Amino acid sequence: MKPVKKLNDLVAKKIAAGEVIDRPYSVVRELLDNSIDAGSSDISIYVENGGVTNIRVVDNGSGMSREDLSLCYLPHATSKIETEDDLLSLKSLGFRGEALSSISTCTKLSIVSKKQGEEAYKLIVHGGEFLSLNEFRGSVGSIINASDLFYSIPARRKFLKKASAETTLCKNTFLEKAIPFPNINFKFYKDDKLELFLPKSTLKERVINSFKNKFNSSLLEEVSCEGEGFKIQAVLGRPELHRKDRKYMHVYTNKRRITEFAFIQALQYGYNEVLPGGNYPIAFIFIDVDPSLIDFNIHPAKKEAKFNNLQTIHHRLVELVKSFLSQYHYNMLTSHKSSAPIVKELIDSKRDYNYTKNIPVKNDVVYKEKFDSFLENPPTFKSHQELRDEVTNNNNSRSYKYLGQIMDVFLLVERDNTLYVIDQHATHERILYNKLTSQKVNSQDLLLPIEFEVTNEDINLIEKNLDTYLELGIKVAKLDDDTYKITALPSFCKLLDSEIIDFIKSKKGAKADIQRDLYDTLACRSAIKEGDPIDPVAARELIDAAFQLDQARCPHGRPIWFELTKKELYELVGRI
Ligand SMILES: Nc1ncnc2c1ncn2[C@@H]1O[C@H](COP(=O)(O)OP(=O)(O)OP(=O)(O)O)[C@@H](O)[C@H]1O
Ligand SMILES: [Mg+2]
Incomplete structure (x- = not known):
């Protein structure tokens, strides 16, 4: 030497x-x-x-x-x-x-x-x-x-x-x-x-402006809390907003983005009841810690920090996320009354079911705000004509009696001495799915291509599936080393940019599997949801189409209705 x-x-x-x-x-x-x-x-x-x-x-x-x-x-x-x-x-x-x-x-x-x-x-x-x-x-x-x-x-x-x-x-x-x-x-x-x-701008607007078109920003909310020696501000996505990666989970401490896994984990704990495994939230966390309780002098680029009170902050963060999410546990239109009176109300009334007559009463501020905004902008439920176009069947001589919607999701029908309890979402999903698979794909060029960043792993997957996407009407092309763009989509595609990007980045398997997943996702997104009111005319259109289906199952294989014969009902109440 x-x-x-x-x-x-x-x-x-x-x-x-x-x-x-x-x-x-x-x-x-x-x-x-x-x-x-x-x-x-x-x-x-x-x-x-x-x-x-x-x-x-x-x-x-x-x-x-x-x-x-x-x-x-x-x-x-x-x-x-x-x-x-x-x-x-x-x-x-x-x-x-x-x-x-x-x-x-x-x-x-x-x-x-x-x-x-x-x-x-x-x-x-x-x-x-x-x-x-x-x-x-x-x-x-x-x-x-x-x-x-x-x-x-x-x-x-x-x-x-x-x-x-x-x-x-x-x-x-x-x-x-x-x-x-x-x-x-x-x-x-x-x-x-x-x-x-x-x-x-405000913090929430800054997040939104920074990631325009990357996710549905109307589903973001700002919340905050404090603890001894620290304060947390957070811009959190509602449960509907999630991805297959952690790209939009940012943690900032004293205004620096850091890679502290404990906080990412705290976010995941907070969300795990509402997000199925493998899905990650959109969440931006800003923690301000008393400088005497944190040391940034451990990494030349200050990407890591040593906290004196890591456990406490972790705990508060989980609580903050959970309390934010708790408001989404109830359904906006769900009445807390038991279902029986509602069924009765629907059955014995000659009037059409009108959702404004079933205004739920709850002394909860957030709930009230939501409800007020609901009254101002009633949710758009599928119109008669819309459903008629979708279900292609309009039989006027019906052989059943429609009794009404219960529990915000089931349509009750009496036919041939049998009671049918029909899941409105699953039924509509199946009808849309059948329609998608039976029509020719019509690809439409986008006025503005959707650009997205990719990792090496994404690139391998996308390149493997390029031809499949083309056949499905999705044109994907490489822009540069780590950016791709979508230049055309099927005309019936109603997914958000972020949803279609997520889809492209996460789909593995043969063409048939990818096609099924795409149509599944599209059908599921476009179908009437649990909680969506449905007018009786549209409900009957849906029921007509349901009774015409070859397969009374949703695309995921779940049955779309459940039936009880008169005999079974008699047995249940001990009449025979
Ligand atoms: N844009 C600026 N406006 C005013 N002063 C500046 C600016 N950039 C640098 N300085 C001055 O130059 C000094 C040296 O900057 P430098 O970035 O090397 O060190 P620092 O910011 O003090 O510490 P660090 O190395 O952690 O960034 C700063 O402390 C500041 O006084
Ligand atoms: Mg400096």
């Missing part, structure tokens, strides 16, 4: 820089942190050629003096802490005094900055070497340019992905920075084109 020697400063700096900056998105992360810490209310970022050619951040924050500029790129130069104790009351995102030093080592860095009431100055440092610091023009705030990433460490360049993939990573980092700061305007430019503008 050779004798031990101290590394020269530049080599040591390059090694240290590699820990903080490993690809363009690390530069994005650090520059945005600095602009946020500088108290900016407006931040724009420009990413050129995946961030390799240039990353520019423009902010209107406090700016730097000449003196600040002369020091800011040196290792361990920071204005955010002075002593170790300051870490216990840390409010800023940065504190190590390493970021600009690392960026200046592996890029060509220039900073134009101006403090209120002072001149503007421009600093230039290339590959860690100071080149100049001169008076310049500029307004209050800073413009930081980091160009030619890794020009001074060519070995690192080899590990960079294609520009499009690096841009996606930069954009994701941008979102992670912007989401917890809804009081700041953020803009993201890709190759000088404005890609995303996030105006100042």
Whole structure:
């Protein structure tokens, strides 16, 4: 072995820089942190050629003096802490005094900055070497340019992905920075084109604006709670909103996104009663912890943290999610009366069943709000004509007596001395399913293709199924390394963008299986649901079609009705 020697400063700096900056998105992360810490209310970022050619951040924050500029790129130069104790009351995102030093080592860095009431100055440092610091023009705030990433460490360049993939990573980092700061305007430019503008808004709106068209944002709610030394704000999806992956489960602590599995697990515990296994919620959690109870100084990119009160926060988080979900346990239109009087009411009344006459009474604020909005916008139930079109059967000489709907899901029918209890959802689902499988697929080009990000695993699956999707009327094409797009869908497809993306990413198996699953999902989504009121005319149309079915089972194999003969009823009450 050779004798031990101290590394020269530049080599040591390059090694240290590699820990903080490993690809363009690390530069994005650090520059945005600095602009946020500088108290900016407006931040724009420009990413050129995946961030390799240039990353520019423009902010209107406090700016730097000449003196600040002369020091800011040196290792361990920071204005955010002075002593170790300051870490216990840390409010800023940065504190190590390493970021600009690392960026200046592996890029060509220039900073134009101006403090209120002072001149503007421009600093230039290339590959860690100071080149100049001169008076310049500029307004209050800073413009930081980091160009030619890794020009001074060519070995690192080899590990960079294609520009499009690096841009996606930069954009994701941008979102992670912007989401917890809804009081700041953020803009993201890709190759000088404005890609995303996030105006100042509420937290929930910030989440919604950040992921436009990715999921149904009307199903998100904001909730919060507090505990000793911490506060939790959460933007949570209702149970209907779920995915096959954890992509939209974000945990932020003191405004940094962290990878703390305990909190992801807490979310899953909270949701596990309403989400079937393998399904994950959409949930954004923002935990603010007293800085003295948390240590971020354990990961160079601050992606991990040590908590003093992890258990307590975990517990509160599970409670918060459960209490949020508890309001969805009841059915909006479900009366809490026993079913018997309702059946009687329906049977002996000559009037048509009118749902507004069965207004449930419950002294629950959330319930009341929901009910008020229900009265203002009554749910659209299938109209006579709509169902008539769907069931293709309109027999006017009926050989049965329709008695009404009970328990918000069953249609009661008397025919040939037999009582039929028909499941409205399952029946409609079967009818729609039969219709889908019997018609020719008519594929329709989309005006706006649906773009979505993919992992290597997704790519393998999608490529394997491309031909199958084409036959089913779904055109999927590769956009770049980690993005695909859907350019056409079957004309009858009423799924949300996020649902069709989920479907494409999760379906395995032969063509027949994929087709069955697709039609199953479509039929299930479009069918009348439990809790949907149904007018008697539409109900009779549905019953007509049900009695014409070859198979009285839903596409999942469950029976769609249940029957009791007069003889069985007599036996049940001991008449015979
Ligand atoms: N956009 C900016 N506006 C105003 N001051 C800035 C800006 N960017 C950097 N600075 C100043 O430069 C200093 C050094 O920045 P740098 O990012 O290297 O370290 P830090 O933010 O203090 O800590 P960390 O390494 O954890 O990010 C900061 O402490 C801050 O005073
Ligand atoms: Mg910093």
